[in-house]
Amino acid sequence: KKTLPGPWNLPILGYLHKLDPKSPHLSLTKLAQKYGPVYNIKLGSINAVVIADVKILKKVLAKDETLGRPSLFMIDTVFENKGLVFTSVDLWKDQRKFLANFFKTAGITKVSPNRKKWEMLVTNQLEKILQVMKSQTHGVPVNPSEFVTQYANSIADVLLVGKQSSQEDKTVTGGEKVASVTFRGPLNFMPFLRVLPYFKKTLSSAKQSVNKVRQNQRKLITDYEKSSKDGVPNLVEMFQQQMSHPIYNFDQLQHLIYDLFMTFNEPIITSLLWILLFLAQYHEVQDKVRQELLEVSRGETVTMDDFANLHYTRATIAETARIRTLAPTGLPHSVSETICVEGFTIPKGAMILPLLWAIHMDPNVHEKPEEFRPGRFLDDEGKFFEPESFLPFQSGKRMCLGKEIAQTAMSLFVANVVKDFKIERLDSSALDLTGVYGVVLVPKPQTLIFKKI
Numbered sequence: 001k002k003t004l005p006g007p008w009n010l011p012i013l014g015y016l017h018k019l020d021p022k023s024p025h026l027s028l029t030k031l032a033q034k035y036g037p038v039y040n041i042k043l044g045s046i047n048a049v050v051i052a053d054v055k056i057l058k059k060v061l062a063k064d065e066t067l068g069r070p071s072l073f074m075i076d077t078v079f080e081n082k083g084l085v086f087t088s089v090d091l092w093k094d095q096r097k098f099l100a101n102f103f104k105t106a107g108i109t110k111v112s113p114n115r116k117k118w119e120m121l122v123t124n125q126l127e128k129i130l131q132v133m134k135s136q137t138h139g140v141p142v143n144p145s146e147f148v149t150q151y152a153n154s155i156a157d158v159l160l161v162g163k164q165s166s167q168e169d170k171t172v173t174g175g176e177k178v179a180s181v182t183f184r185g186p187l188n189f190m191p192f193l194r195v196l197p198y199f200k201k202t203l204s205s206a207k208q209s210v211n212k213v214r215q216n217q218r219k220l221i222t223d224y225e226k227s228s229k230d231g232v233p234n235l236v237e238m239f240q241q242q243m244s245h246p247i248y249n250f251d252q253l254q255h256l257i258y259d260l261f262m263t264f265n266e267p268i269i270t271s272l273l274w275i276l277l278f279l280a281q282y283h284e285v286q287d288k289v290r291q292e293l294l295e296v297s298r299g300e301t302v303t304m305d306d307f308a309n310l311h312y313t314r315a316t317i318a319e320t321a322r323i324r325t326l327a328p329t330g331l332p333h334s335v336s337e338t339i340c341v342e343g344f345t346i347p348k349g350a351m352i353l354p355l356l357w358a359i360h361m362d363p364n365v366h367e368k369p370e371e372f373r374p375g376r377f378l379d380d381e382g383k384f385f386e387p388e389s390f391l392p393f394q395s396g397k398r399m400c401l402g403k404e405i406a407q408t409a410m411s412l413f414v415a416n417v418v419k420d421f422k423i424e425r426l427d428s429s430a431l432d433l434t435g436v437y438g439v440v441l442v443p444k445p446q447t448l449i450f451k452k453i
């Protein structure tokens, strides 16, 4: 048994004062270089175990003792142990099963009789955005955030409540703002600070924003529509069918809808923005992707079936997910009983911090990790493959539930946009490809030109 190494911690702050608040993933990665791939660090009152090695992380996340989420003050206050993402294990088990079943019914699994219907739903929303892009851009500089946000919102709306919400209901997605207040800031780690006026204000403004979002969601839920015209059932519809069971009440439905808007929109919007920026920066990659798309699709709309032959396109999407890891410090888990992995003892009550950034940027595994090279995801025959040390969705029973959704929505968008538009920078100066950390690593707002081909 090895005791966990780690830096020296101050009594109340722990190591918080030494982490760069703008890029904690970089500070934590430096510590992994010094202390090794598993180390202990105190974040205020929280005892965290950082894991920066893919094999060890997979072993840890495969254990039933690590299925829970840690108790963090702001998160507990906002999410109230309801919904799915931040629930403790009992409720989580039931709701995860329910959602997996919903996704299967909606066609969002690799093998489902409704798979074509789901793809059609995405393609229909994509067609609308492509029309807007064609009519609006004409080589005029735009912030692509507008298009990708509209695209992600429209799919989430139909999938969750069966119809697109009106403009004034859009604060539903204002959930992102709430999320960044909730996840960041010292209140999670030093809850006693809430007695100070500044933090009292932070807490009450987070609660106010949540209430506003929930108010809008209540309206959306009560106005929901039965199966969309594509024949894909929506979440509210399926949830209502279970309402005789005590867990399936209106309050839980609201929390679930909130969680899913949050986990659907932000990752898809952010990942697509990263891909567009990297394609605009690396023209030779963009040209190669387009060439492959034109060969495979012969100018028609690209479908998911085409992706079996779109190796370089898939590699480009994966390489972007590696070099700009969406969740650089992953989503934390908690340890319900002391476990021992690879000789390390991880104590009961610890918070597991999966340092996905360090895994994706490890020079011993990914040669020259700072370089954008889609080729690292291609084997000797030019076929796409995912190396073991690529883990954007984490792993284990609680891994990302939206992997299939994300892959369909992102692949179809990237392929059809690159096929129809040349994505260019405004001038020859390089884009800013550093991100802003807020649990999710978001690109800085930038303008691009989409030239219709």
Ligand code: HEM
Binding pocket: 084, 085, 086, 096, 260, 263, 264, 265, 267, 268, 271, 326, 327, 330, 331, 332, 392, 393, 394, 395, 396, 397, 398, 399, 400, 401, 402, 403, 405, 406
């Ligand atoms: C590029 C896109 C995405 C990435 C990289 C991503 C990544 C992640 C990661 C790292 C986790 C934490 C897993 C864990 O705790 O072990 C997670 C959880 C989750 N994701 Fe995603 N995600 C993406 C898109 C989506 C989408 C589109 C949805 C759709 C609803 C979604 C739904 C969820 C849910 C519900 C959870 C919580 C799972 C649970 O607690 O059981 N994600 N995601």
